[in-house]
Amino acid sequence: MKSGDGAGSGSTVPLAMGVSASVVAVGSTAEKRVNIDEGWSLRKCSRRGAFEQLMDASRSTTRVPIEKGKESVETEEAPERRNVNKLRAELESLKNRWRELDQEVRVLHSNLDGARNDWVRLEGDVLSLTEATILLEAEGLRAVAAYKMSRGFKSGFERLGGSAKSSGTK
Numbered sequence: 474m475k476s477g478d479g480a481g482s483g484s485t486v487p488l489a490m491g492v493s494a495s496v497v498a499v500g501s502t503a504e505k506r507v508n509i510d511e512g513w514s515l516r517k518c519s520r521r522g523a524f525e526q527l528m529d530a531s532r533s534t535t536r537v538p539i540e541k542g543k544e545s546v547e548t549e550e551a552p553e554r555r556n557v558n559k560l561r562a563e564l565e566s567l568k569n570r571w572r573e574l575d576q577e578v579r580v581l582h583s584n585l586d587g588a589r590n591d592w593v594r595l596e597g598d599v600l601s602l603t604e605a606t607i608l609l610e611a612e613g614l615r616a617v618a619a620y621k622m623s624r625g626f627k628s629g630f631e632r633l634g635g636s637a638k639s640s641g642t643k
Contacts, residue, residue, distance in 0.1 A: 620626050
């Protein structure tokens with residue numbers, strides 16, 4: 474914000490969310506300048522020369538010019554900034570893990586549905602085979618009874634020395 478007498482206030486208000494800006498009060502003014510590649514940014518202009526400070530979340534130190542020594546001094550980022558970056562990284566990691574687990578749950582649900590369908594099909598097969606067994610047992614008993622009543626069974630039985638009246642075996 475430029476004042477008429479050339480003294481800077483040292484404070485700025487960001488124009489939009491997600492736009493990085495930096496201002497350092499070193500006894501000069503701060504001007505808003507348009508940067509085509511990055512949209513609106515704030516640039517520090519001094520009578521001695523231009524100094525531009527970029528805030529980058531990936532850096533752990535920031536160069537800040539101080540008026541007394543007229544040289545840049547490295548200072549550590551605020552612990553809160555490091556904590557925010559650490560928490561963002563952890564959040565992204567947890568989101569990725571959640572996506573992996575969600576995909577795994579979907580696969581397991583699909584497998585469970587397939588197993589349930591197989592179970593129902595097998596129960597149907599067992600029921601059909603049980604019914605077929607009961608029918609074949611009844612059919613077998615009728616076939617044996619019919620054979621015992623047949624002429625071939627009676628003549629064969631008599632040849633073996635049995636009585637035609639008894640249908641039992643030796």
